[in-house]
Amino acid sequence: MKLSARKILITGASSGIGREACKRLLNDGHQVIGIARDFSKFPCDDDAFTPITIDLEAVETLPKQLQTLAKTQSNVDAIVCCAGRGQFGSLEEFSYEQIRSLIDLNFISQAFIARTFLPILKQQQSGTLIFIGSEAALRGSRKGSIYCASKFAVRGLAQALRDECSKSGVSVSIINPGMVKSEFFDELPFSHGDEEDNYLLPEDVVDAIALIINARGSNVIDEINLSPLKNVVQSKPVN
Numbered sequence: 001m002k003l004s005a006r007k008i009l010i011t012g013a014s015s016g017i018g019r020e021a022c023k024r025l026l027n028d029g030h031q032v033i034g035i036a037r038d039f040s041k042f043p044c045d046d047d048a049f050t051p052i053t054i055d056l057e058a059v060e061t062l063p064k065q066l067q068t069l070a071k072t073q074s075n076v077d078a079i080v081c082c083a084g085r086g087q088f089g090s091l092e093e094f095s096y097e098q099i100r101s102l103i104d105l106n107f108i109s110q111a112f113i114a115r116t117f118l119p120i121l122k123q124q125q126s127g128t129l130i131f132i133g134s135e136a137a138l139r140g141s142r143k144g145s146i147y148c149a150s151k152f153a154v155r156g157l158a159q160a161l162r163d164e165c166s167k168s169g170v171s172v173s174i175i176n177p178g179m180v181k182s183e184f185f186d187e188l189p190f191s192h193g194d195e196e197d198n199y200l201l202p203e204d205v206v207d208a209i210a211l212i213i214n215a216r217g218s219n220v221i222d223e224i225n226l227s228p229l230k231n232v233v234q235s236k237p238v239n
């Protein structure tokens with residue numbers, strides 16, 4: 001059965017998992033609103049795609065920008081909160097400002113998006129909210145203190161909202177991937193290396209997103225954890 005076309009908001013739409021999700025959902029006939037800062041990484045002339053440029057880290061101005069967006073896109077059916085970045089190191093290597101900005105992007109912006117759009121979804125008595133967490137939301141690890149904290153916070157938010165929203169017909173899910181081959185690692189001093197067994201593809205995470213979006217209305221997939229066959233962390237050579 002072909003499911004009817006929906007309007008889906010995706011953050012982190014210009015790259016990696018979010019970009020792949022946009023491509024798949026557009027291909028499946030949905031309308032997609034993408035949020036990112038730089039869409040030159042995803043030139044897309046599909047009429048069903050609306051790119052919106054917002055810096056999600058700018059949390060002081062974010063509520064106003066999101067309220068404006070919600071007014072123009074009031075009938076959203078699903079939201080995929082995917083934007084985020086990795087920053088790793090021992091806590092003392094972070095400045096106070098770096099701690100705040102990583103939490104702002106990886107957690108506060110997700111909470112603000114949920115805060116803005118949940119009243120709309122609740123009023124519709126239907127909707128799907130998907131957070132992209134991480135394996136770092138499941139256990140803390142060395143050099144991941146702030147990244148893990150941001151992802152634990154997203155997972156706590158997702159679990160609490162799952163409980164809070166079910167009576168209003170809104171489902172909330174979180175996907176926790178292990179290492180995914182994407183631009184995420186471009187600026188990091190480590191990666192998964194080249195072996196295929198060491199990484200997920202963005203498409204693998206998009207399969208999980210599609211599974212949640214296409215689930216029967218009364219069926220909630222609370223959480224999906226997926227990881228590559230081998231868990232390998234390789235330092236990049238220093239030039």
Ligand SMILES: NC(=O)c1ccc[n+]([C@@H]2O[C@H](COP(=O)([O-])OP(=O)(O)OC[C@H]3O[C@@H](n4cnc5c(N)ncnc54)[C@H](OP(=O)(O)O)[C@@H]3O)[C@@H](O)[C@H]2O)c1
Binds near residue numbers: 016057085
């Ligand atoms: N790759 C992995 O191994 C992995 C594993 C587990 C979880 N995750 C999570 O999956 C999510 C997506 O990661 P990815 O692998 O797809 O990484 P990616 O390829 O680097 O994509 C990150 C996306 O977030 C957007 N973004 C970053 N900063 C932003 C800002 N200030 N305002 C608005 N958008 C911003 C980027 O767009 P612009 O730069 O154009 O703004 C981009 O579209 C992240 O939350 C990440 O933590 C990734």
